[in-house]
Amino acid sequence: MATITSDAAAPGASPVDGGAPKRERSATRSRLVLRRFLRRKGAVFGLIVVVLLYLMAFLGPLISPWGYAEPDYTAFLQPPSAEHWFGTTKIGEDVFAQVMRGLQKSLTIGLLVGVISTSVAALVGALAGYFGGWVDRTLMWVVDLLLVLPSFLIIAVLSPAFKGESWLLFVALLAAFSWMITARIVRGMTLTLREREYVKAARFMGQSPLRIIFKHIVPNMASLLIIDATITIGAAVLSETGLSFFGFGVQPPDVSLGTLIATGTDSVITYPWLFYLPAGFLVLFVLAVNLFGDGLRDALDPSSTRARKRATKSEEESE
Amino acid sequence: MQAPTGPYRKALSDVIGFLVRRLANYIVLCLVATFLAFALASLTFDPIGILMQRNPPPPDAVIQAKRVDLMLDQPIPQRFLSWLGGVVQGDFGQTVAGHPITDELGRRIGVSLRLFLLGVTIGVICGVVLGVVSAIRQYKLTDHVATLFSFVILSIPVFVLGTLLKQPAQAFNDLIGSNYLQTLGEATPGFQGTWFESLGDRLRYLIVPTLTIALGQIAFYSRYQRSAMLDVLGSDFLRTAQAKGLTRRRALFKHGLRTALIPMATLFAFGFGLLITGGTFTERIFGWYGMGDWLISGVTAQDTNVVATVTLFIAVLVLISGWLSDVLYAALDPRVRV
Numbered sequence: 001m002a003t004i005t006s007d008a009a010a011p012g013a014s015p016v017d018g019g020a021p022k023r024e025r026s027a028t029r030s031r032l033v034l035r036r037f038l039r040r041k042g043a044v045f046g047l048i049v050v051v052l053l054y055l056m057a058f059l060g061p062l063i064s065p066w067g068y069a070e071p072d073y074t075a076f077l078q079p080p081s082a083e084h085w086f087g088t089t090k091i092g093e094d095v096f097a098q099v100m101r102g103l104q105k106s107l108t109i110g111l112l113v114g115v116i117s118t119s120v121a122a123l124v125g126a127l128a129g130y131f132g133g134w135v136d137r138t139l140m141w142v143v144d145l146l147l148v149l150p151s152f153l154i155i156a157v158l159s160p161a162f163k164g165e166s167w168l169l170f171v172a173l174l175a176a177f178s179w180m181i182t183a184r185i186v187r188g189m190t191l192t193l194r195e196r197e198y199v200k201a202a203r204f205m206g207q208s209p210l211r212i213i214f215k216h217i218v219p220n221m222a223s224l225l226i227i228d229a230t231i232t233i234g235a236a237v238l239s240e241t242g243l244s245f246f247g248f249g250v251q252p253p254d255v256s257l258g259t260l261i262a263t264g265t266d267s268v269i270t271y272p273w274l275f276y277l278p279a280g281f282l283v284l285f286v287l288a289v290n291l292f293g294d295g296l297r298d299a300l301d302p303s304s305t306r307a308r309k310r311a312t313k314s315e316e317e318s319e
Numbered sequence: 320m321q322a323p324t325g326p327y328r329k330a331l332s333d334v335i336g337f338l339v340r341r342l343a344n345y346i347v348l349c350l351v352a353t354f355l356a357f358a359l360a361s362l363t364f365d366p367i368g369i370l371m372q373r374n375p376p377p378p379d380a381v382i383q384a385k386r387v388d389l390m391l392d393q394p395i396p397q398r399f400l401s402w403l404g405g406v407v408q409g410d411f412g413q414t415v416a417g418h419p420i421t422d423e424l425g426r427r428i429g430v431s432l433r434l435f436l437l438g439v440t441i442g443v444i445c446g447v448v449l450g451v452v453s454a455i456r457q458y459k460l461t462d463h464v465a466t467l468f469s470f471v472i473l474s475i476p477v478f479v480l481g482t483l484l485k486q487p488a489q490a491f492n493d494l495i496g497s498n499y500l501q502t503l504g505e506a507t508p509g510f511q512g513t514w515f516e517s518l519g520d521r522l523r524y525l526i527v528p529t530l531t532i533a534l535g536q537i538a539f540y541s542r543y544q545r546s547a548m549l550d551v552l553g554s555d556f557l558r559t560a561q562a563k564g565l566t567r568r569r570a571l572f573k574h575g576l577r578t579a580l581i582p583m584a585t586l587f588a589f590g591f592g593l594l595i596t597g598g599t600f601t602e603r604i605f606g607w608y609g610m611g612d613w614l615i616s617g618v619t620a621q622d623t624n625v626v627a628t629v630t631l632f633i634a635v636l637v638l639i640s641g642w643l644s645d646v647l648y649a650a651l652d653p654r655v656r657v
Contacts, residue, residue, distance in 0.1 A: 144344070144641070147588065148352040148634045152596045156618045157356060157626055161363040181592075188585045192652075227546070238476050242600065245478050246615055265482055265604075279479045287474035294470075297546075 036299040043295015049288035053281070057107050060100030068101035069093065069253055077271055087273040089263070099278050102257040105250055107285065109171055109240045114233030116175040121182035122225055126213045128183070129190025140187065143180045151177030152239065159248035167250060174236055182228045186221060193217050223297050230293025234286040241282060257282045334649045341645045349634040354399055356630035357623060361395045364621035366415045389415070389623075402627060412624040420628055423613075428632065430505055431609035434598055435636070437529045439591065442536020447583065449537060450544025451576060454552060465541060472538035477597045481531045481604035488527045502527050503606045528605045532597050539593060543586055547579040554578075577651060584647035591640035595633055 037043055064085075066072065071092040072084070080087045086095035128139040155173050162169050193199060194217070202212050218225070237257075243249035244258025252259065257278045264275030370377060370385060390398045402412050411420035453465040475483070488500040501507075501524045510520050551557060552575065560570040599611030610629050617625030 141344070141348075144348050145352060145355075147592060147641070148345075148348050148637045149356060149630065150592050150596055150633060150637075152599070153356065153614065153626075153630060153633065154359065156614065157359050158363055159618065160365070160621060181586075185582060185585055188582060188648075192581075223550075224546075234474065242476060242478065242596070245476075245600075246603075248618065261479060265478070268482055268485075275482065279482075282476065283471075283474050283479065286476075287470060290470050290474055294466075 033299045037295055040295040040298060042291045043298070046288040046291030046293075046295060049284065050292055053103065053285050053288065054107055057100060057104040061097060061104070064094065064097045064100060066094035066097045068097040068255060070097070079271075080273055086277050087271075089274065095273060095277060098255050098260055099257070099281055102255045102260050102278060103281055103285070105167070105254065105256045106237050106240055106258070106282070109167070109174065109256075110233045110237035110289075112171050113174045113178060113236035113240075114229055117179035117236070118182060118225060118229040118232050120175075121179040121228070122186055122218060122221070124179070125183040125186025126190050126217055126221075129187040130194055130209060130213055130217065136187075140184070143183055146177060146180045147184075152243065155243055156246070156248045159243070163251055167254070170240075170249060174239060178232060178236060178239065182225075182232070185224065185228075189221055189224065190217055193220055222300055226300055227293050227297050230289055230296065234289040234293075237282070237286060237289075337649060338642070338645060342642055345638040345642055349631070349638050352634045353403075353627055353631045357399045357402065357627040358395050360621075360623040360626045361398065364623055364626075366621045366623075367391065369415075369621055388413075388417075399627075402624065406631070411628045414625055415620055415622045420624060424628065427608060427610050427613055430607050431598060431602070431611060431632075433505075433525070434528060434532060434601060434607070434609065435594055437525070438532035438536055438598070439594055441529070441533040442590070442594075443540055443587070445533070446537045446540025447544050447580075449541035450546075451548050451579070453541065454545045454548035454579075455571065457549065457552075462545075466545075469538040469542050472534050473542065477531060477535060477600040478604060480534065481528070481601055484527055484531055499523055500527055505605075505607045505609075524605075528601050528607065531604075532594065532601050535597055536590060536594060539590055540583070540586070544579065544583060547582045548575065551575045551579045581648065581652045584644050584651055586644075587647065588637065588641040588644040591637060595636065 061068070066084070072088060072094065073092055075084060075088045076092050077090050078084055078088045080095075084094050084096065086099060088094060089098070124139055124143070128136040128143075151174070154177060155170075158173065162173075199212060199216050202216055207215075240249055241256060241258030241261065244256045245262045247259075247262070249258060250256035260278035261275065261282065264271075264278060268275040366389060367382060367386060370382060386392055390401065393401075405412055409421065411424060413419055449465050449469075453462040456462050472480070485502045488502055492498050492500055505524050506517070506521050507524075510517060512520070552571075556578075557570055557575050560574045561567060565573070595611070598609070599614060601607070602609045602611040603615060610632050613625055614629040616622075617629060
């Protein structure tokens with residue numbers, strides 16, 4: 001939580017916590033954020049589903065009677081049953097065990113990539129926008145270059161080289177190529193924010209550039225960064241599964257939701273469980289992450305207070 | 320309209336200078352990007368290795384000939400320069416299998432562009448409208464429906480969405496009792512007819528793939544547009560505009576929408592990147608032999624020339640959309656002087 005320094009106009013302060021003493025104010029603000037968040041049913045649902053899916057991804061393999069690479073030679077392409085909860089594949093692998101294993105891999109990759117890439121984006125974008133000059137030009141040139149070469153293309157081209165390597169290398173590659181969009185948006189907003197009165201005031205009072213960036217510029221983009229961090233987790237899961245779908249990502253014998261969906265696509269009509277189950281888990285996770293991010297935005301973004309009040313009023317009226 | 324004079328004209332020429340500099344920058348970027356793709360592909364690909372895996376293994380003389388043919392005996396920058404020299408003269412080199420790339424290029428570009436342009440046009444227009452409408456009617460039914468739609472669509476990857484959309488298309492065909500909606504290929508093989516009939520034929524193949532790609536674009540733009548518009552709706556200058564006597568509608572469209580479109584201008588370039596990746600999946604799912612499909616088969620066949628050609632194509636598209644986005648940015652936000 002950003003505490004607001006007294007020597008500049010308080011951009012993040014909502015009218016509610018105006019004149020209260022400092023200690024009490026921060027407690028009030030976090031309670032306010034929590035209350036706003038809990039009011040959004042979709043967001044709470046998203047959070048619960050995300051937590052449940054992470055738990056399931058790691059606990060599921062423990063309760064499953066079958067291993068993900070352990071074929072049952074008595075059951076080929078069987079529909080879901082008591083023995084095989086999600087059915088079996090054409091060589092008799094248990095689909096439940098495979099989906100859990102794939103979920104585990106995909107979710108871990110998504111979380112790592114989301115956190116790394118948003119931090120990089122905020123830092124690079126704000127530095128480039130604030131300092132301008134050659135720092136800006138160099139950084140934006142790299143950003144533009146990485147845009148002209150889509151990450152999908154680079155990772156696909158590099159994929160023959162990391163066959164047989166650790167999946168962490170794949171994470172590093174995904175993170176290295178997914179921060180550019182946010183960085184450029186952050187830069188665009190910094191360009192405008194830099195000219196605002198409170199930033200100028202802080203500058204003329206002699207605050208250091210880094211302090212201005214972290215105290216006045218980045219907090220003003222909090223809503224954007226939060227939406228973005230969560231959306232990036234979702235997006236990272238999507239790129240991972242996309243690359244794995246084509247065989248450029250997670251390599252066999254390991255599985256991810258992408259490789260499972262790729263196997264299921266051809267038999268969507270004949271053996272629907274092979275496609276719909278992994279695809280369903282993938283969509284459910286990304287949807288939950290997006291809902292969660294959106295709820296966080298509404299809870300954290302001070303500028304939505306006014307809209308909130310109006311909405312609460314109209315909700316009361318409709319009740 | 321009066322001709323711009325004085326400081327205004329100076330500002331205008333500044334903007335034009337800025338746009339020209341950006342264009343030059345993008346052209347350099349295209350070359351660097353293509354070189355990087357070429358170099359990365361040359362470093363990681365091993366076409367000879369694929370050849371060696373054949374059973375029985377080909378004789379040494381064949382392998383040596385192939386090596387010379389693919390210029391593997393030369394350093395990478397030199398290989399790139401000789402490939403680029405060919406490109407300048409309209410020759411994109413040969414595939415690993417020895418077919419000239421130029422023969423296939425035009426048809427594949429046509430296939431991809433058809434998909435991209437329709438997707439981006441439908442996506443931007445519908446997305447911005449949907450976003451603005453749902454911001455203005457925040458927390459009303461329209462907003463809830465639009466939000467739900469965007470959330471669900473953005474959560475479905477293209478390779479799942481394409482397969483899913485094939486099911487209602489099939490149901491539609493069953494309903495009308497003919498195979499009107501086609502989901503494999505981009506035209507009936509060997510179709511004969513007038514120009515107009517051929518257009519009609521292509522349309523049958525176009526609908527489901529275009530829908531697949533446009534839905535994602537609409538959802539993408541509408542989310543960000545809603546967000547940007549909401550930020551603007553809470554701002555002081557809009558309240559001032561209304562306090563000065565503008566009607567709400569006029570204030571929203573003249574002052575609000577213009578400001579809310581600024582972040583959109585930046586997003587446009589990136590939405591296009593998303594579109595290209597999405598297009599690759601769409602082409603694969605629906606069996607279109609476009610540029611995206613070529614990239615995948617190029618990587619699988621470890622074919623450097625094909626990968627470099629597709630990269631150049633993508634780079635040129637991103638260049639155009641990036642430059643358009645700069646033009647929009649300069650037009651919308653007069654404060655930006657780089």
